[in-house]
Amino acid sequence: MIVELGHFALILALMVALVQSTLPLWGAHRGDARLMALAGPAAGMQLLLVGWSFAALTWAFVTSDFSLAVVVSNSHTLKPMLYKISGVWGNHEGSLLLWVLILAVYGAAVAAFGGNLPVRLKARVLAVQGLIGVAFMLFLLLTSNPFWRLAAPPLDGQDLNPLLQDPGLAFHPPFLYLGYVGLSMAFSFAVAALIEGRVDAAWGRWVRPWTLAAWVFLTIGIALGSWWAYYELGWGGFWFWDPVENASFMPWLLAAALLHSSIVVEKRESLKAWTILLAIMAFGFSLIGTFLVRSGVITSVHAFANDPERGVFILLILGVFTGGALILFALRAGVMEARGVFSLVSRESALVANNILLTVAAFVVFVGTIWPLVGTMLLGRDLSVGEPFFNAAFSPFMVALALILPPGAMLAWKRGSIARSLRSLAPAAVLALALAALAWAMQTGRTALGPVGLMLGAWVAFGALTDLWARTGREDVGARFARLARLPRADWGKATAHFGLGVTIFAVSAMLAWKIEDIRVVQEGESFPLGSYTVRLDKVEEVEGPNYSSTMGTMTVAKGGVPIAVLNPEKRFYPVAQMPTTEAAIDYGFTRDLYLVLGDRQKSGGWAVRSYIEPFANWLWGGAILMAFGGILSLSDRRYRVAAGARRQDLAGVPAE
Amino acid sequence: MTSLKSRWGGTPPYILALFLMLSPAWAVQPDEMLADPALEARARAISREIRCPVCQGETIDDSNAPISRDLRLIIRERLVAGDSDTEVVDFIVARYGEGVLFKPRAEGVNLVLWLAGPALLIAGIAVAVAAGRRRASTEATLSAEEEARLREILKQ
Numbered sequence: 154m155i156v157e158l159g160h161f162a163l164i165l166a167l168m169v170a171l172v173q174s175t176l177p178l179w180g181a182h183r184g185d186a187r188l189m190a191l192a193g194p195a196a197g198m199q200l201l202l203v204g205w206s207f208a209a210l211t212w213a214f215v216t217s218d219f220s221l222a223v224v225v226s227n228s229h230t231l232k233p234m235l236y237k238i239s240g241v242w243g244n245h246e247g248s249l250l251l252w253v254l255i256l257a258v259y260g261a262a263v264a265a266f267g268g269n270l271p272v273r274l275k276a277r278v279l280a281v282q283g284l285i286g287v288a289f290m291l292f293l294l295l296t297s298n299p300f301w302r303l304a305a306p307p308l309d310g311q312d313l314n315p316l317l318q319d320p321g322l323a324f325h326p327p328f329l330y331l332g333y334v335g336l337s338m339a340f341s342f343a344v345a346a347l348i349e350g351r352v353d354a355a356w357g358r359w360v361r362p363w364t365l366a367a368w369v370f371l372t373i374g375i376a377l378g379s380w381w382a383y384y385e386l387g388w389g390g391f392w393f394w395d396p397v398e399n400a401s402f403m404p405w406l407l408a409a410a411l412l413h414s415s416i417v418v419e420k421r422e423s424l425k426a427w428t429i430l431l432a433i434m435a436f437g438f439s440l441i442g443t444f445l446v447r448s449g450v451i452t453s454v455h456a457f458a459n460d461p462e463r464g465v466f467i468l469l470i471l472g473v474f475t476g477g478a479l480i481l482f483a484l485r486a487g488v489m490e491a492r493g494v495f496s497l498v499s500r501e502s503a504l505v506a507n508n509i510l511l512t513v514a515a516f517v518v519f520v521g522t523i524w525p526l527v528g529t530m531l532l533g534r535d536l537s538v539g540e541p542f543f544n545a546a547f548s549p550f551m552v553a554l555a556l557i558l559p560p561g562a563m564l565a566w567k568r569g570s571i572a573r574s575l576r577s578l579a580p581a582a583v584l585a586l587a588l589a590a591l592a593w594a595m596q597t598g599r600t601a602l603g604p605v606g607l608m609l610g611a612w613v614a615f616g617a618l619t620d621l622w623a624r625t626g627r628e629d630v631g632a633r634f635a636r637l638a639r640l641p642r643a644d645w646g647k648a649t650a651h652f653g654l655g656v657t658i659f660a661v662s663a664m665l666a667w668k669i670e671d672i673r674v675v676q677e678g679e680s681f682p683l684g685s686y687t688v689r690l691d692k693v694e695e696v697e698g699p700n701y702s703s704t705m706g707t708m709t710v711a712k713g714g715v716p717i718a719v720l721n722p723e724k725r726f727y728p729v730a731q732m733p734t735t736e737a738a739i740d741y742g743f744t745r746d747l748y749l750v751l752g753d754r755q756k757s758g759g760w761a762v763r764s765y766i767e768p769f770a771n772w773l774w775g776g777a778i779l780m781a782f783g784g785i786l787s788l789s790d791r792r793y794r795v796a797a798g799a800r801r802q803d804l805a806g807v808p809a810e
Numbered sequence: 811m812t813s814l815k816s817r818w819g820g821t822p823p824y825i826l827a828l829f830l831m832l833s834p835a836w837a838v839q840p841d842e843m844l845a846d847p848a849l850e851a852r853a854r855a856i857s858r859e860i861r862c863p864v865c866q867g868e869t870i871d872d873s874n875a876p877i878s879r880d881l882r883l884i885i886r887e888r889l890v891a892g893d894s895d896t897e898v899v900d901f902i903v904a905r906y907g908e909g910v911l912f913k914p915r916a917e918g919v920n921l922v923l924w925l926a927g928p929a930l931l932i933a934g935i936a937v938a939v940a941a942g943r944r945r946a947s948t949e950a951t952l953s954a955e956e957e958a959r960l961r962e963i964l965k966q
Contacts, residue, residue, distance in 0.1 A: 388872060393867075395867055396867070497942060502938075502942070505938050506938075509931065509934035509935065509938060510931075512930070512934065513927050513930045513931045513934060514927075516926060516927060516930050517926060517927040520922075520923055520926040520927075521923065524914070524923050532919060534908070534909075534919075535907055535908070535909030536908065536909060536914055536920070537861045537867075537909055537910065537911060537912050537914070538912065538913075538914060538923070539859075539861065539867065539869065539912030539913070540858075540869075540912060541858070541859045541912050541913035542912060542913040542914065542923075545913065546923075546924065546927055547927075550927065550931070672838055672839075672840050672843065673840050674840045674841075752839075755840070755841070761839060761840050
């Protein structure tokens with residue numbers, strides 16, 4: 154009964170979304186206040202209905218209602234509660250319902266907190282948001298209905314792979330979706346502005362927080378996925394340039410570009426048309442990501458042929474929304490003249506360079522991701538694109554971005570001086586070069602990657618600190634420290650996020666350049682050197698887990714004869730799923746992780762053992778956390794909380810300047 | 811794969827891809843490795859750029875499929891026989907096709923893949939510079955109008 158009510162609520166939500174996407178739009182066109190006022194309550198109602206629908210599906214999972222097809226194929230009575238709940242979005246149908254729920258949450262948030270939006274713009278934004286809802290709810294109901302009943306329910310479910318029952322993976326999809334769908338807000342604002350034919354500073358101020366929030370969620374989601382791959386997959390790697398990873402990375406790059414270009418719209422009323430285009434593309438890439446992952450077209454062209462209905466439907470959504478918005482853009486972009494002029498050397502130009510590099514980087518990822526598909530479908534050739542390609546073709550743009558970031562971030566608006574911003578960055582440059590030289594002298598191999606990565610990372614990180622310090626004025630040190638605490642949160646957010654990017658750049662290059670790997674056969678009781686450590690395989694024993702049997706090694710790591718860690722790498726076998734797994738044992742450290750993996754027993758006796766020293770692994774996640782935290786700091790800036798009043802003050806403040 | 815398909819039929823492809831990746835990470839085995847560290851390092855570098863012919867998106871360095879082991883052994887055989895790195899790669903491509911290369915060769919139609927980024931970069935810079943010029947020229951021509959507006963604003 155509850156399930157049927159959930160199903161019914163979803164259909165009702167579709168009807169409400171239909172109303173939300175049409176009448177307010179008509180009302181905004183006609184200037185009919187009553188029709189426009191429909192949008193807010195409709196958005197709230199949509200959230201209630203989709204929320205109820207989602208709750209009903211969750212209820213079905215929690216109570217293990219095996220009359221539902223989705224529950225049967227993705228759950229089991231004995232599964233822990235956390236994973237029964239995460240099982241709701243651990244499948245195609247449920248994850249799309251989550252998609253629609255998040256969409257409804259964003260729509261309702263505009264209705265609730267958008268009190269300061271002009272009535273007309275608000276009605277149009279909510280109508281576009283409603284239209285996206287219509288498309289995805291149709292997709293859900295027509296091709297992927299999670300409320301499908303089985304005529305003959307089985308006694309128990311087929312379970313989810315035990316390995317996917319992991320806290321990191323349980324929360325990875327919701328964060329990614331909050332990011333993907335968050336970009337729909339930027340899209341809705343862009344389309345509404347195109348219909349309106351007007352983009353001003355206030356528009357930039359309304360779009361930016363949504364983009365920032367979406368980017369923060371994407372950052373957290375990607376970092377969670379990468380961390381999970383690192384500790385769970387047992388390769389010691391953290392990023393595989395897998396199509397699924399790329400699908401989340403492209404929107405992240407474009408969201409980063411968008412949140413920078415909307416600053417220019419907000420502060421300088423320039424780059425308007427470009428920002429609109431970027432907003433359309435950012436959401437377009439979210440849809441492309443959804444298409445690539447959901448249609449199965451990437452895993453295998455045949456998987457797509459097996460289930461063309463879903464793939465074609467998403468392709469249709471992608472075509473209608475991105476294509477429609479681009480046509481609208483082509484018709485209306487000319488209306489939006491830029492007001493703020495700027496010279497070639499200015500903060501605006503630096504942000505344009507940032508945008509070009511991020512967009513090109515996203516484009517390289519896109520072409521690399523679809524190239525195998527192009528090869529099979531258009532060229533009739535079997536082509537592969539993987540990590541070596543991306544390392545060669547993607548990295549140069551990131552290097553260029555890191556090089557221009559510190560001076561660009563310190564340039565003045567409108568007309569700046571490169572010489573001046575480079576002068577204040579001299580200490581950061583010297584420090585970065587000194588660190589790189591030190592690393593070059595200390596490292597054993599002759600790879601340039603490590604020192605260069607360290608130099609770039611330090612340049613970006615110290616540049617961010619220099620930027621923050623420069624904001625405190627020119628008085629004595631005490632007064633500057635006092636001002637530091639009073640700087641707007643947006644300044645702190647900018648510095649924190651840029652600092653985090655520097656840390657991430659350093660950590661990525663350190664892990665790629667200085668990772669130590671050792672593969673060998675070890676007898677029980679035998680020791681072997683690993684970098685400056687000694688690892689001893691004490692014993693290997695059979696252990697029974699709750700729902701698996703395990704071959705567990707006990708290994709002692711010592712440094713200079715002093716034991717520092719006892720680690721237990723495992724090989725597990727899950728009899729229900731008939732699946733063997735490796736569980737790496739990791740000793741986390743500030744400057745390095747020790748990463749041990751136990752392999753097969755060798756015919757000659759002894760065990761295969763694979764061990765890594767992963768330098769600065771924790772800095773990678775630390776950098777991502779700093780970037781996300783920087784975004785949150787910016788988001789909490791006073792400016793966004795008082796956006797309504799600030800707009801009026803701005804207008805009044807113009808003559809005084 | 812067929813058994814996977816039936817058992818995990820309702821599972822989204824990306825989860826399936828994860829299943830495949832989740833199989834025990836037993837790539838390079840100790841008994842395959844060459845005694846000469848320099849040769850072994852070259853073998854590893856090559857095998858990180860070759861795709862396992864029967865897997866999705868896995869290098870033969872990471873894969874534990876039997877054919878990947880064979881390929882790893884072939885690489886080491888050729889290296890011991892004195893082949894250069896390019897000769898080894900050519901040897902494998904000649905037998906398994908260009909699809910095993912994770913970094914497609916920058917020739918023929920693959921130039922599109924390689925030049926897509928640089929081409930867009932140049933186009934982007936050109937558009938930005940052109941827009942900048944246009945902006946600068948409108949600044950010059952509008953100055954009279956702007957002056958009028960400035961006077962108007964100052965009067966208020």
